[in-house]
Amino acid sequence: xxxxxxxxxxxxxxxxxxxxxxxxxxxxxxxxxxxxxxxxxxxxxxxxxxxxxxxxxxxxxxxxxxxxxxxxxxxxxxxxxxxxxxxxxxxxxxxxxxxxxxxxxxxxxxxxxxxxxxxxxxxxxxxxxxxxxxxxxxxxxxxxxxxxxxxxxxxxxxxxxxxxxxxxxxxxxxxxxxxxxxxxxxxxxxxxxxxxxxxxxxxxxxxxxxxxxxxxxxxxxxxxx
Amino acid sequence: xxxxxxxxxxxxxxxxxxxxxxxxxxxxxxxxxxxxxxxxxxxxxxxxxxxxxxxxxxxxxxxxxxxxxxxxxxxxxxxxxxxxxxxxxxxxxxxxxxxxxxxxxxxxxxxxxxxxxxxxxxxxxxxxxxxxxxxxxxxxxxxxxxxxxxxxxxxxxxxxxxxxxxxxxxxxxxxxxxxxxxxxxxxxxxxxxxxxxxxxxxxxxxxxxxxxxxxxxxxxxxxxxxxxxxxxxxxxxxxxxxxxxxxxxxxxxxxxxxxxxxxxxxxxxxxxxxxxxxxxxxxxxxxxxxxxxxxxxxxxxxxxxxxxxxxxxxxxxxxxxxxxxxxxxx
Numbered sequence: 001x002x003x004x005x006x007x008x009x010x011x012x013x014x015x016x017x018x019x020x021x022x023x024x025x026x027x028x029x030x031x032x033x034x035x036x037x038x039x040x041x042x043x044x045x046x047x048x049x050x051x052x053x054x055x056x057x058x059x060x061x062x063x064x065x066x067x068x069x070x071x072x073x074x075x076x077x078x079x080x081x082x083x084x085x086x087x088x089x090x091x092x093x094x095x096x097x098x099x100x101x102x103x104x105x106x107x108x109x110x111x112x113x114x115x116x117x118x119x120x121x122x123x124x125x126x127x128x129x130x131x132x133x134x135x136x137x138x139x140x141x142x143x144x145x146x147x148x149x150x151x152x153x154x155x156x157x158x159x160x161x162x163x164x165x166x167x168x169x170x171x172x173x174x175x176x177x178x179x180x181x182x183x184x185x186x187x188x189x190x191x192x193x194x195x196x197x198x199x200x201x202x203x204x205x206x207x208x209x210x211x212x213x214x215x216x217x218x219x220x221x222x223x224x225x
Numbered sequence: 226x227x228x229x230x231x232x233x234x235x236x237x238x239x240x241x242x243x244x245x246x247x248x249x250x251x252x253x254x255x256x257x258x259x260x261x262x263x264x265x266x267x268x269x270x271x272x273x274x275x276x277x278x279x280x281x282x283x284x285x286x287x288x289x290x291x292x293x294x295x296x297x298x299x300x301x302x303x304x305x306x307x308x309x310x311x312x313x314x315x316x317x318x319x320x321x322x323x324x325x326x327x328x329x330x331x332x333x334x335x336x337x338x339x340x341x342x343x344x345x346x347x348x349x350x351x352x353x354x355x356x357x358x359x360x361x362x363x364x365x366x367x368x369x370x371x372x373x374x375x376x377x378x379x380x381x382x383x384x385x386x387x388x389x390x391x392x393x394x395x396x397x398x399x400x401x402x403x404x405x406x407x408x409x410x411x412x413x414x415x416x417x418x419x420x421x422x423x424x425x426x427x428x429x430x431x432x433x434x435x436x437x438x439x440x441x442x443x444x445x446x447x448x449x450x451x452x453x454x455x456x457x458x459x460x461x462x463x464x465x466x467x468x469x470x471x472x473x474x475x476x477x478x479x480x481x482x483x484x485x486x487x488x489x490x491x492x493x494x495x496x497x498x499x500x501x502x503x504x505x506x507x508x509x510x511x512x513x514x515x516x517x518x519x520x521x522x523x524x525x526x527x528x529x530x531x532x533x534x535x536x537x538x539x540x541x542x543x544x545x546x547x548x549x550x551x552x553x554x555x
Contacts, residue, residue, distance in 0.1 A: 011404035012291050012437040059440035061405045061447065064375025065238040065248065092293040092403060093324035094372045118294070121507035125367060126325040132370035156467035163503045185473050194432045194477040 001084045004035065006074055007048035008101055009091040010060050010067050016050035020196020026051045031079035047078050064096035071097060075104035085223075092126070094133040102137050111223055112140035114180065118148045119167035131175050142222050143178035144168050145215055151185040152207075178222070181215045184208055229376040230256055239376035241269060269414070275386045276418030282317070282394040285416060287424040287450065291437020293403040296458035296496075297427045298327040299506055300525075301400035304425075305332075306511040307529040309355040314395040317348065319385055320359035321412060322402040323378045324371050329361035333509025337362055345390040358389050375407035382411045386419075403437070405444040413448045423451040425493065428484075429459045430476035435484050442488060454491035456528060457481035462498040463520065473498060494528035496521050 007015035016022070019038045026047075027034045035045035049060060049070065062070075080086065088101055102110065113134050117127040127144070134141050146168025150159050162185060172179035186208040192199040200209055229237045236250035245251070246261025254260075279285070288301040298320075305318040320328035329335050329349075337349045339362045348356035360371060360381060373381075391397065402408055413421070424445050428438045438455065445452050457480055461470050476482075485492040499521040505512035513522050 011406055011440070012293075014292075014433045014436065017433060017436060056436065057439040057443060059405045059443040059447065061410065061444055063239070063242060063407050063410060064378075065236070065242060065244055067406065068236075068374075094370050095324050095378065096374050096407075099372070099374065120503045122298070122327050122330055122503075123294075125327065125330055128368050129325070129370040132368050133372055136370065136372065151462065151471075151473060153464040153467060153469065154471060155469040156464060158464055158466040160462070160465060160500060162462060162473070162498050162500050164500070164507060187471060187473050187475055190431060190473070191475045191477060194475065 002043050002045070002082060004045040004047070004080045004083045004086040006078075006086060006088045006101075007046070007050065008071050008074065008088060008097045010049045010062065010070065010097065012091060013048045013050035015046060015048050015089055017196060018193045019044070019046060021046060021051075023056065024051060029079055032077040033073075033079060035078055035080060045080060045083070047074050067096050068100040071100040072104050075101070075108075094129060098133065099137075102139065110139055112142035114142050114145060114219060115177075116145045116147050117168045117171060119146055119161070119164040121164070121167060123163075124167045124171040127171060128175065131171075131177065141177045142219055143180035143215075144172045145180045146182040148185045149182035154187075178218075180218050181211055183211045183215070229380060232256070236374075237376060239379065242376075269383075271383050271387050272415060272418045275383075275415050278387055279391070279397075279416075279419040282391060282397045282419070284395065284422045285397045285399065285420065286422055286453070287399045287401060287412065288427065289401055289409070289424050289441050289445070290403050290427045290434075291405075291439070291441040292428070292434045295403075295427050295429045295434055297403070298322070298331055298400050299502060300425070300427055300456060300458070301398050302328060302331040302506070303511060303513055303525055304529055304532075305355055305357075305396075305398050306513055307525065308396050308398075309352050310513075312354060315354050315356075315393055317356045317391050317394045317397045318358075319389075319397060319399045320357070320361065321382050321385065321399060321408050323360050323373060323381055323408065325402060326359045326361035326364075328357060328359045328400055330509060331506045332357055334362070335367070335509065339363060342390065345388045346384075348389055348391065356391065356394075358385055378407050379411040382408060383415055386415050405440060409444065410448075413450065421450050423453040425453050426455045427458055428455060428481050429474045430457055430472065430480040431474045432478040434474075435478065435481065438481075438484065439488075442490070452490055453532075454493035455481050455485050456493050457495040459498050460495035493532075494524055496524040496528070 007013050021036050021038050024036050035047045038044040091097055115127050115130055117123045148163050151162050152159050169179045188203055189199050189208050192202055232255055234250050234254050238244040238248045240260055246257050251257045288297050290297045305316050309316040320326050332351050334349050340347045348358040350356050426438055426441055428434045459474050462473050463470050481492055497520050499519050501516050502512050502521055505515050516522055
């Protein structure tokens with residue numbers, strides 16, 4: 001499966017670090033910008049503003065129109081090649097970045113959106129608005145993921161609902177959306193992302209892996225359907 | 226909302242943008258010539274209007290982060306509650322997260338509406354001395370999405386600063402969305418006459434959060450806002466059963482402490498994870514009063530009360546520098 005990740009969080013691009021691709025240069029070819037590959041087989045292509053900043057601490061202090069223009073370029077001018085799936089990681093909100101991505105992807109068909117929430121009402125409260133955004137822009141909602149859903153203490157195995165529990169599932173019921181599943185808080189997941197390691201390879205036995213796999217499979221089935 | 230005139234096309238970059246009159250969206254707009262000539266880029270008169278309006282506001286503090294979901298709104302709300310616990314002080318909390326306004330919920334004010342009077346919009350009072358304004362109060366349903374581009378968000382922020390009747394205020398706390406974009410630039414621009422005392426920056430211990438905080442700090446330097454300090458939120462979790470501490474968000478690169486040492490900034494404190502914080506926020510109550518003995522509440526109090534001193538010190542330092550420079554130049 002050839003996958004592309006387009007990181008349109010221009011002010012806070014986290015994808016390069018999480019996929020441990022360092023600070024490679026982005027080259028041009030005849031077909032446009034060459035994406036950065038996370039793997040030697042070139043199955044995972046990435047584009048992020050993180051690759052275009054000389055200094056990774058440099059702030060991208062741009063107003064909407066400039067962000068819109070770069071996102072347009074990311075969609076149209078990157079030589080993604082043949083991809084099975086293009087994932088677009090967005091910042092929070094319902095503003096320039098989200099509108100820019102949709103406008104530029106329109107001609108290519110958008111299969112849908114996965115919405116991520118934590119269990120708390122303060123988070124689901126914002127995701128309700130995101131659902132409205134999807135409805136208004138005719139983006140199919142593939143489902144809702146409840147992230148940071150419970151923490152199992154590594155010392156005594158007691159599960160604590162650090163950010164409450166069940167809010168994602170309730171939101172899915174309330175809005176008639178598919179509930180894709182819950183992912184627990186897992187320091188191993190956080191640490192491997194920080195260190196740019198592949199969590200699925202490092203901890204294939206973990207229940208977090210099972211949770212994520214199930215969600216992935218559900219999303220893939222809904223794309224095939 | 227003068228930044229995007231009523232007769233402007235859909236993708237109007239805003240009359241004060243560098244692209245005003247020059248972008249492809251400007252073709253055919255009746256204002257194109259005015260914008261292209263630069264006449265529309267004269268300093269926005271609202272800056273002076275806001276300066277005058279806010280002469281009754283003693284201190285203005287921004288709460289920033291780089292990343293979303295690190296606890297900015299939680300901190301803004303509880304800072305406001307803590308400051309308002311002194312009955313002699315008037316506190317105002319302004320929520321400029323236009324797309325994701327959480328403050329009404331956290332403050333227990335969901336469903337409240339804003340009223341207009343002769344002196345402007347009335348903020349919503351959660352206590353006699355604690356006033357709140359958010360776009361959340363202007364939306365009729367919790368499902369309403371604010372699908373606005375930058376220029377329209379900027380216009381809203383201008384109105385919040387110019388048209389809200391805040392009255393006499395000791396502390397105006399401004400809760401922001403994550404990032405370094407329209408909302409942040411607008412707050413800085415519109416308060417450039419009135420002045421900003423400083424910014425508090427919230428992070429979690431993770432490098433992916435710190436990475437964005439460093440950008441936020443650069444932003445503050447660029448727009449000349451003093452950084453009052455950094456707060457490391459979600460810093461450790463004590464299991465209620467076995468009482469062992471786990472680092473759910475491990476500080477793989479030394480956390481906020483190392484970053485503050487490297488950048489010579491104060492680490493105001495660390496707040497542990499506590500499920501009761503989230504619950505209080507969801508219920509619209511202050512966890513400082515709900516669970517005052519919780520380690521998280523104690524951590525907040527230890528951060529907030531020296532806060533008064535840090536603001537006074539900031540003033541003393543800038544005042545001293547001013548006197549010094551004045552003496553040197555004569």
